[in-house]
Amino acid sequence: MHEELENFERNHVRDLVEPPPNCRPIGTKWVFKNKQGEDGMVVRNKARLVAREGIDYEETFAPVARLEAIRILLAFAASKGFKLQQMHVKSAFLNGFIEEEISRPVYKLRKALYGLKQALRAWYARLKSFLLKSGFVMGSVDKTLFLLSRGGDTLIVQIYVDDIIFGGSSHALVSSFAEQMSKEFEMSLMGELQFFLGLQIKQGLECTFVHQAKYTRDILKKFNMGDSKPMTTPMSTNTALDADEDGEAVDQKEFRGMIGSLLYLTATRPDIQFAICLCACYQASTRTSHRQAVKRIFRYPKFTPELGLWYSSGSSLSLRGFSDVDHLGCRIDRKSTSGTCQLLGTSLVSWSSRKQASVSLSTTEAEYIAAASCCSQLLWMKATLSDFGLRFGKIPLLVYSTSAISVAKNPVLHSRTKHIDVRFHFLRDHYEKGDIDLVHVASENQLADIFTKPLEFGAFVRFRGELGVLQVEDVDNALIKGEIESQWTGLIALLV
Numbered sequence: 001m002h003e004e005l006e007n008f009e010r011n012h013v014r015d016l017v018e019p020p021p022n023c024r025p026i027g028t029k030w031v032f033k034n035k036q037g038e039d040g041m042v043v044r045n046k047a048r049l050v051a052r053e054g055i056d057y058e059e060t061f062a063p064v065a066r067l068e069a070i071r072i073l074l075a076f077a078a079s080k081g082f083k084l085q086q087m088h089v090k091s092a093f094l095n096g097f098i099e100e101e102i103s104r105p106v107y108k109l110r111k112a113l114y115g116l117k118q119a120l121r122a123w124y125a126r127l128k129s130f131l132l133k134s135g136f137v138m139g140s141v142d143k144t145l146f147l148l149s150r151g152g153d154t155l156i157v158q159i160y161v162d163d164i165i166f167g168g169s170s171h172a173l174v175s176s177f178a179e180q181m182s183k184e185f186e187m188s189l190m191g192e193l194q195f196f197l198g199l200q201i202k203q204g205l206e207c208t209f210v211h212q213a214k215y216t217r218d219i220l221k222k223f224n225m226g227d228s229k230p231m232t233t234p235m236s237t238n239t240a241l242d243a244d245e246d247g248e249a250v251d252q253k254e255f256r257g258m259i260g261s262l263l264y265l266t267a268t269r270p271d272i273q274f275a276i277c278l279c280a281c282y283q284a285s286t287r288t289s290h291r292q293a294v295k296r297i298f299r300y301p302k303f304t305p306e307l308g309l310w311y312s313s314g315s316s317l318s319l320r321g322f323s324d325v326d327h328l329g330c331r332i333d334r335k336s337t338s339g340t341c342q343l344l345g346t347s348l349v350s351w352s353s354r355k356q357a358s359v360s361l362s363t364t365e366a367e368y369i370a371a372a373s374c375c376s377q378l379l380w381m382k383a384t385l386s387d388f389g390l391r392f393g394k395i396p397l398l399v400y401s402t403s404a405i406s407v408a409k410n411p412v413l414h415s416r417t418k419h420i421d422v423r424f425h426f427l428r429d430h431y432e433k434g435d436i437d438l439v440h441v442a443s444e445n446q447l448a449d450i451f452t453k454p455l456e457f458g459a460f461v462r463f464r465g466e467l468g469v470l471q472v473e474d475v476d477n478a479l480i481k482g483e484i485e486s487q488w489t490g491l492i493a494l495l496v
Contacts, residue, residue, distance in 0.1 A: 001030065001047040007091040007186070008049070013113065027052040028113075037195065040214060051115030062124035063143040065160045067267050068350045069384065071210070071309070073158050074201070075347035076388055077167050078208040078311040084167035084193040084201075085174060089127075090186040092162030096122025120161065127159065130184055139387045141380065147387060148173065154389070165193055199268060200308075211308025211472060212268050216301045219261040223254075223298065230303030231296060234275040235454040239293060241278060242331045247287030255286045258294050265301065268308045271464045272297060274339065274353040274451050281330075281355070306472035307464075315345030319381060320396045322441070323374035324448035325366040328359075336360050338370035339451025341467065342377055344385075348467045350377055353451035358421070365420055367401035368408070372427040374448075375436055382435070394434055398441035405438045 008014065019025055028049055035044040077084050089095070093114050113119060131146045132138065136157065139145030148155040153170035155177055164181075168174050181187055193201050202209040220226045262276045275297050282290040301307075321342045329337040335358070341351040352373070360366035378395050385392070399405055407417055408428045430436050449455065450463040 001049075004047050004049055004091070007094055010186070011091070011094045013094050028115075031114075040218075048114050051113045062120040065142070065144040065158050068381075069142050069145065070158060070160070070165070070196075070199075071347075071349040072344065072381065072384060073156065073165065074208050074210060075311045075315065075344045075349050076317070076385075077156075078203075078313050078347070079315045079317055079345060080169065081205075081313055082167050082169055083203045084165050085178070085191065086193040086196060087164045087166070087178065087181060087190045088188050089162040089164070089181075090188050092127075092185070093119040093123045095185055096124075096126045123162070124159075131157065134180060139384065141383045141387070145384075145387060148177070156388070160197065163196065165196065167193075197267075198264070206313055208311040208313075209308055209470075209472070210268050210311070211306060212265055213306045213308075213472065215265060216305045219265070220298060220302060220305075222261065223258055225295065225298040225302065228295070228299045228302055231299040232303060232457055233454070233460050234272045234297045234300040235278070235293065236296070237454045237456050239296075239454055240331060241282065241290065241293055243282075243285065244287040244289045245285075247289050250286050250288055250291050252283065252286050255291055255294065256283050258291075258298070259283060262294070262297060269301070269469070270309075270341070270348060270351045270467060271307070271450065271460070271469055272300065273351060274337075274453065275300075277353045277355075278337075281332075304471070307469050308472065309348060310468045310470045311347040312345075312468075315347050317385075317390055318345055319343075319378060319385070319392055320398065321374045321378045322398045322446060322448035323367070323370040324400055324446050324452050325356075325363070325370040326452040327363045327366045329453060330355055334359050336366040336369075337452050338366075338373055339448040340370060340374035340377065341448050341451065342374070342381055344381075346468060348469075350381065351448075351451060352377070361419065364401060364403040364407060365417065367399060367404035368417075368420065368427065369424050371397060371399050371404055371408070371438070372424040375427050375430055378436060379430065394437035396439050397436045398439050398446070400441055400443055400446050402440055405440060408438055 029052055031048045031050050033046045033048070034042045035046055037043040074084070093116075096119060116122075128138070128146075134148070136146040136148045139147070144159040146157040146159070148157075148168075150170070150173060153168060153173055155168035155170070155173040156166065157177070158165040166174065166177060178187075178190060182190075192203065195201070198212060198215045200211050200213060217226075220228075259276065259280050262272065263280070266273050266276060275293075279290060279294050279297065319342070321340065323338070323340045325339065326337040328334045336356045337353065338356055339351075339353050341348060343349065356366065356369055360369065374397055378397065382392055382395065408431050427436075431438055443449070447463055447466055450460065450467070455463065
């Protein structure tokens with residue numbers, strides 16, 4: 001608490017004044033929290049003095065980095081061979097200037113206070129202004145991405161509120177940036193990126209590995225699933241969930257908590273994406289059968305707690321996408337399920353599994369809609385990666401349905417697809433512009449199949465491996481091998 005009050009004085013957060021007669025004061029309260037490290041041990045006791053209420057203001061938003069953007073940065077850094085660093089801005093919101101007059105008895109705020117609605121916006125504006133003045137260029141698509149070029153070297157900075165990831169091809173640039181930030185703000189937790197937003201990250205010469213083993217153990221303990229029997233897949237191929245109106249109702253709050261916890265696990269576990277999204281459809285009217293299906297999903301991470309994403313240093317920086325569909329897969333409204341995934345070289349950086357908005361009259365229509373969704377994500381990634389200095393020609397989009405490919409390529413067939421919503425025909429436009437290339441892929445090589453329906457064990461494990469979802473021990477062996485090879489190379493060079 002004393003440290004927090006010292007931050008108030010150091011950042012000149014408030015002034016002692018007489019409260020204006022027509023100004024409604026706001027109250028404050030103390031919030032206490034124990035911050036845990038990667039191993040689950042308490043690393044810091046945090047005390048925060050926050051506002052009890054904010055004031056109405058129309059611009060209270062601020063951009064926050066998407067998980068896809070963080071995965072793209074990790075894959076890019078791994079392929080370029082440099083390690084990412086992290087830093088944390090201490091009491092970040094206390095650095096943000098506010099334009100409105102906000103008072104409480106005897107104090108008038110000069111800077112933002114935790115709990116104010118506009119605190120995040122004020123902090124982002126302050127940090128953005130500092131970075132732009134320091135010579136950085138903001139990303140054209142991702143407004144939390146900043147890049148600095150000096151000669152032939154580049155420094156990349158990704159912002160997530162008060163946590164910052166940065167790295168580059170020049171050690172001098174990285175050190176200079178860390179020094180600049182330390183002079184402007186009070187920093188903590190500086191060093192190699194290892195634990196970020198619950199993601200555990202191992203960076204080596206051969207690869208970068210991202211997993212959530214600690215988070216998996218935490219949610220298993222939270223929902224009393226630690227002693228459950230492990231399962232080899234998240235959902236059986238015989239599973240057929242429906243409304244089950246005659247089934248026994250269960251606690252919706254607990255069910256939603258289980259769904260929400262599993263959804264965050266999909267940040268590094270694409271293999272459970274479909275199963276969770278299917279169960280999430282029944283949060284408004286939950287029955288015993290739905291809860292049993294979710295518990296089955298929990299038993300799968302119990303079997304594979306240390307699975308994660310592998311980003312190889314030898315991966316190319318080429319884009320490709322896969323799209324697939326389970327036609328009329330939903331038993332309630334007969335809507336189809338779209339599954340898409342996007343890879344940067346061999347690194348999986350984005351994926352989705354979602355029910356389509358309308359009922360498709362044919363498999364061709366359903367596949368066409370799924371391909372349009374995948375196309376839009378590929379275009380976003382293309383624009384984002386252009387800020388990294390990467391340029392792409394035609395991006396291959398691999399689709400199983402030859403009929404859907406023909407609809408996009410051959411205008412003659414469009415007379416038979418008048419009922420398809422106009423917004424999905426931008427797939428054809430971008431094909432004609434040369435942005436994407438629609439390519440047929442055999443069903444046994446369609447990686448997006450894992451996002452559309454439950455698969456039998458053999459196919460599930462094969463697709464999971466091809467997507468780069470591996471065990472921690474496999475990665476540890478690769479990291480050790482890379483370190484040994486590097487040491488031998490250095491020793492041989494020294495002897496020569």
